[in-house]
Amino acid sequence: MTRAFNFSAGPAALPAEVLSQAAEEMLDWHGAGMGVMEMSHRGREFMSILAQAQADLRELLAVPDNYRILFMQGGALAENAIIPMNLLGGERAGERRTADYVVTGSWSVKSQKEARKYCDVNIAASTEADKFTRLPKIDEWQLSKDPAYVHICTNETIHGVEYFWTPDLAAAGVPNAPLVADVSSHILSRPMDVSKFGVMYGGAQKNIGPSGLTLVIVRDDLLGRSLPVTPSAFDWKIVAENDSMFNTPPTYAIYIAGLVFQWLKRQGGLAAMEAQNKAKAELLYGYLDGSDFYRTSVAKDCRSRMNVPFFLHDDALNETFLAGARERGLLQLKGHKSVGGMRASIYNAMPLAGVEALVDYLREFERSHG
Numbered sequence: 001m002t003r004a005f006n007f008s009a010g011p012a013a014l015p016a017e018v019l020s021q022a023a024e025e026m027l028d029w030h031g032a033g034m035g036v037m038e039m040s041h042r043g044r045e046f047m048s049i050l051a052q053a054q055a056d057l058r059e060l061l062a063v064p065d066n067y068r069i070l071f072m073q074g075g076a077l078a079e080n081a082i083i084p085m086n087l088l089g090g091e092r093a094g095e096r097r098t099a100d101y102v103v104t105g106s107w108s109v110k111s112q113k114e115a116r117k118y119c120d121v122n123i124a125a126s127t128e129a130d131k132f133t134r135l136p137k138i139d140e141w142q143l144s145k146d147p148a149y150v151h152i153c154t155n156e157t158i159h160g161v162e163y164f165w166t167p168d169l170a171a172a173g174v175p176n177a178p179l180v181a182d183v184s185s186h187i188l189s190r191p192m193d194v195s196k197f198g199v200m201y202g203g204a205q206k207n208i209g210p211s212g213l214t215l216v217i218v219r220d221d222l223l224g225r226s227l228p229v230t231p232s233a234f235d236w237k238i239v240a241e242n243d244s245m246f247n248t249p250p251t252y253a254i255y256i257a258g259l260v261f262q263w264l265k266r267q268g269g270l271a272a273m274e275a276q277n278k279a280k281a282e283l284l285y286g287y288l289d290g291s292d293f294y295r296t297s298v299a300k301d302c303r304s305r306m307n308v309p310f311f312l313h314d315d316a317l318n319e320t321f322l323a324g325a326r327e328r329g330l331l332q333l334k335g336h337k338s339v340g341g342m343r344a345s346i347y348n349a350m351p352l353a354g355v356e357a358l359v360d361y362l363r364e365f366e367r368s369h370g
C-alpha cells in the first residue's frame with residue numbers, strides 16, 4: 001500500500017493514524033461486537049462517542065460554556081439558508097431585516113446569494129473588483145444601521161484568502177449584530193477566539209473529518225430567533241435541546257471527527273498545529289516568491305495557510321505539470337476552474353514532508369521547463 005500526498009481542497013486527506021484506527025475498529029468497536037456505522041445513535045456506545053467528540057472539540061478550540069456545539073447535516077451551503085432562518089425571527093419576526101455580508105471570494109458570494117431568499121442583503125464590502133486577492137479592512141466596510149448579523153468567510157478555500165484578524169463589530173458601530181463566520185476550511189488550523197463570534201460554522205470535509213457532518217458553534221443567546229418556517233431538523237434551538245440528536249446524526253462522520261480531535265490533542269493541540277501550519281505555508285510561499293517561473297496572486301497579509309493557489313508562468317505547461325506531479329504521488333493539485341492554475345491545500349493532515357516533496361517537485365519542474 002502507498003499513501004500519496006493528497007492536496008485536495010475537500011473532501012481532503014485525513015491523518016493516516018486516524019484511518020488506521022478506524023480500520024481496526026471497523027468490525028468491532030471496543031468489544032461492542034459491532035462497528036460504529038451499525039450502532040443505534042441512542043445506544044450507550046454511540047452516546048459516549050458523541051459526548052467525547054464534543055468534549056474534545058470544546059477543549060481544543062476553548063469553546064466557552066455559553067456556546068453550544070451542534071453536529072448537523074447539509075454542509076456549509078445548507079447553512080447559508082439555515083443561518084438567516086435561525087437569526088431573522090424571534091421577537092422581530094415579521095420585520096423585514098437586513099443582513100450584512102462581506103464578500104471576499106466564491107464562498108461568500110454564494111452565502112449572500114442564498115440569504116437574499118430570506119432578507120435584504122447589504123454587501124458591506126466586496127473585493128470582487130480585485131479578483132478576490134485581498135481582504136477589505138474594516139474601515140472600508142459600509143455596514144447597514146441595524147443588521148440582523150454580519151457574515152464573513154474567514155478562509156476562502158478557492159481564492160486562498162484568510163483572515164488573520166477578527167472584525168470588532170462593536171467598534172464598527174453595530175454592537176448588537178452577531179458576527180457569523182464560515183470557517184469550513186481553516187477551523188482547527190490554529191487557536192481562534194470563539195467569544196468574538198456569534199456563530200461559526202463549517203462542513204467537516206476540509207479539516208475535521210468526512211463530508212456529511214456540519215459543525216455549528218453558536219452563542220446560546222442566539223438560540224430561539226428562528227423564523228416559523230425553519231425546518232425543525234435545522235432549527236439550532238431544537239438541535240441544541242436534543243444534543244444534536246433531534247434526528248439521526250451522521251454517526252460515522254462524528255466518530256471519525258472524534259478520532260481527528262484526539263489526534264489533534266496528541267499533536268499538542270491547536271497551538272502546535274498553528275506552528276506546523278505556519279512552517280508548511282512559509283516553505284511553500286517562500287519557494288513560490290523566490291521563483292520567476294511560478295506566481296501567486298493573493299496579498300501577503302492575507303495569504304491562506306490552508307489553500308495556496310499558484311500559477312505557472314505558462315498555462316500551456318499545466319497538464320504536463322499535473323501529470324508529473326501525479327507520477328510522484330502528489331495528487332489533486334489542479335486549481336479550481338474559476339481561478340485556474342494550481343492549488344495546494346495543506347490542511348492539518350498534510351505533513352511537512354508532503355510540502356517538502358511538493359517544493360522539490362516545483363524546483364525540478366522549473367529546472368526542466370524554465
Ligand SMILES: *Cc1c(COP(=O)(O)O)cnc(C)c1O
Pocket residue numbers: 010074075076077078107153155156157182183184185203204206
Ligand atoms: C467547501 C466549502 C463550502 C461548501 O461546503 P459544503 O459542505 O459543500 O456545503 C462552503 N464554504 C467554504 C469556505 C468551503 O470551503
